[in-house]
Amino acid sequence: MSLDLLCGRINPTHPMWGYLRDCGISETELEEFLQYTCPPNIVGINHYLTSERFLDENLENYPAWTHGGNGRDKYADVEAVRVCAEGLAGPRTLLKETWERYKLPLAVTEVHLSCTREEQLRWLNEVWNAAQELRNQGADIRAVTAWALLGSYDWNSLVTRSAGYYESGVFDLRSSRPRQTAIAKMVRDLATGHKPNHPLLDTPGWWHREERLLYPAVSCPASRPASPLSSPASNRPLAIVGATGTLGKAFARLCQVRGISYCLLRRQDMDISNPASVNKVLTELQPWAVVNAAGYVRVDDAEREPDVCLKVNAEGAAILAAACAQHNVALLTFSSDLVFDGTESNPYVETDTVAPLNIYGCSKVLAEKLVLQAHPASLMIRTSAFFGPWDDYNFVTIALRQLSAGNTFVAAEDAIISPTYIPDLVHASLDLLVDGENGLWHLANKSAIAWADLARLAAEKAGVSVSNLIARPTQELGLIAPRPAYSVLGSNRGELMPHLDNAISRYLEERN
Numbered sequence: 001m002s003l004d005l006l007c008g009r010i011n012p013t014h015p016m017w018g019y020l021r022d023c024g025i026s027e028t029e030l031e032e033f034l035q036y037t038c039p040p041n042i043v044g045i046n047h048y049l050t051s052e053r054f055l056d057e058n059l060e061n062y063p064a065w066t067h068g069g070n071g072r073d074k075y076a077d078v079e080a081v082r083v084c085a086e087g088l089a090g091p092r093t094l095l096k097e098t099w100e101r102y103k104l105p106l107a108v109t110e111v112h113l114s115c116t117r118e119e120q121l122r123w124l125n126e127v128w129n130a131a132q133e134l135r136n137q138g139a140d141i142r143a144v145t146a147w148a149l150l151g152s153y154d155w156n157s158l159v160t161r162s163a164g165y166y167e168s169g170v171f172d173l174r175s176s177r178p179r180q181t182a183i184a185k186m187v188r189d190l191a192t193g194h195k196p197n198h199p200l201l202d203t204p205g206w207w208h209r210e211e212r213l214l215y216p217a218v219s220c221p222a223s224r225p226a227s228p229l230s231s232p233a234s235n236r237p238l239a240i241v242g243a244t245g246t247l248g249k250a251f252a253r254l255c256q257v258r259g260i261s262y263c264l265l266r267r268q269d270m271d272i273s274n275p276a277s278v279n280k281v282l283t284e285l286q287p288w289a290v291v292n293a294a295g296y297v298r299v300d301d302a303e304r305e306p307d308v309c310l311k312v313n314a315e316g317a318a319i320l321a322a323a324c325a326q327h328n329v330a331l332l333t334f335s336s337d338l339v340f341d342g343t344e345s346n347p348y349v350e351t352d353t354v355a356p357l358n359i360y361g362c363s364k365v366l367a368e369k370l371v372l373q374a375h376p377a378s379l380m381i382r383t384s385a386f387f388g389p390w391d392d393y394n395f396v397t398i399a400l401r402q403l404s405a406g407n408t409f410v411a412a413e414d415a416i417i418s419p420t421y422i423p424d425l426v427h428a429s430l431d432l433l434v435d436g437e438n439g440l441w442h443l444a445n446k447s448a449i450a451w452a453d454l455a456r457l458a459a460e461k462a463g464v465s466v467s468n469l470i471a472r473p474t475q476e477l478g479l480i481a482p483r484p485a486y487s488v489l490g491s492n493r494g495e496l497m498p499h500l501d502n503a504i505s506r507y508l509e510e511r512n
Contacts, residue, residue, distance in 0.1 A: 008037035044109035052080040084220040092130035099139040107143040122205035175494035199288040239287035242294035272316035289330035300480040302359040313363035318370035325375035337384035342484025358481035388422030389510035399455035411452040413471035418444035421503035447500035
């Protein structure tokens with residue numbers, strides 16, 4: 001309506017004329033807009049996936065928080081993307097409508113999504129392609145703006161509360177200096193006339209996929225067809241090594257959510273200790289990247305069978321890295337907080353000197369060295385003390401199960417760690433992989449807490465009694481492998497993970 005007023009379009013035959021008169025605006029005032037038009041020099045378009053709304057009087061199909069009305073009718077107000085069977089009108093249709101209505105120069109002044117990195121790429125790519133197509137057809141589209149360049153804080157609540165929720169953009173500000181994300185490369189490619197070629201662009205964004213529908217699908221008018229889908233899913237998947245492990249399964253689960261084509265590999269599919277097996281699979285599969293989520297993880301058993309631990313964790317990782325380098329394939333692999341000896345009192349960062357106390361830690365130190373020698377572009381992530389909602393054998397889950405059943409649960413009171421929520425770890429790791437990051441990174445939820453206090457925190461948040469929680473010194477627990485008294489992970493490359501309190505809350509929601 002504001003643009004129609006400025007452009008002198010609201011006359012007695014316009015649908016809004018009567019409404020404005022009813023609001024107390026005189027005909028003289030409205031006629032002044034017709035006589036003295038002041039169209040803008042350029043029209044900026046800010047369009048989001050939630051901008052298109054769907055109103056439905058069938059309230060029973062929607063949760064109560066969506067219910068509302070206009071004082072006369074009651075209806076649910078939901079995002080059209082979540083209910084329209086045919087999908088959204090999309091940026092091309094809406095830009096075309098705006099151009100045909102006003103014939104004024106246009107600029108897309110915000111292109112942003114709060115989502116995973118590859119979805120941000122897909123959205124920017126779709127908007128850019130729509131603008132280019134219309135420009136080639138004669139529409140005067142002057143610019144596409146990759147907003148927010150530096151990301152934004154609390155935009156998910158329209159800055160109505162200070163929660164510290166950060167969404168990265170072309171740059172990520174959670175590092176000591178602005179860090180370029182994959183969007184930066186895309187912007188550079190688009191600005192210089194090159195077609196972006198990231199393999200994850202071949203998969204449609206979530207707003208085109210079936211899982212976008214949260215409510216019973218409703219057929220919407222076909223007068224505004226959805227934007228065409230992207231090309232079929234890429235033939236180059238993400239290869240995930242470690243099909244039976246907690247981490248490998250988590251990567252597969254979240255790749256499915258994120259629309260990342262993947263292949264989950266068991267040892268019989270690819271044996272990373274066998275160069276011929278690795279090369280055969282990489283040749284056949286042609287992945288764009290490999291995630292090594294396999295490994296020897298039994299810290300105490302490693303003291304009894306060091307050769308097995310070193311063969312799996314170091315030699316196998318090195319063989320995989322060499323093959324990935326040969327095939328020009330990105331590699332993401334994992335190390336541990338147990339590479340440190342615990343003599344520090346401040347969080348360990350990536351540049352701190354390693355000094356492992358046990359065989360498992362030694363195997364990870366050797367793996368870091370061999371992997372980064374064989375494939376310097378590898379992404380090596382040190383992490384710590386997994387817990388997650390999808391397996392029954394992590395520390396937090398076992399603690400809650402035992403305490404809920406009224407059983408005693410014993411935990412160390414003097415070993416300080418930084419626990420890591422597996423979904424956060426997987427998402428952050430994938431974002432870094434998509435960004436093309438390499439070298440050592442530390443990823444753990446922000447915290448410094450003893451094992452016993454971790455059990456207490458989880459139990460209190462879950463409403464479970466801690467009367468049977470027994471806190472003891474590590475030396476009384478009968479562990480074979482020595483552990484560092486302090487192995488908290490910090491980072492001088494970027495603090496990408498949420499706080500532990502937040503992670504525990506989400507863990508309990510997911511478990512329920």
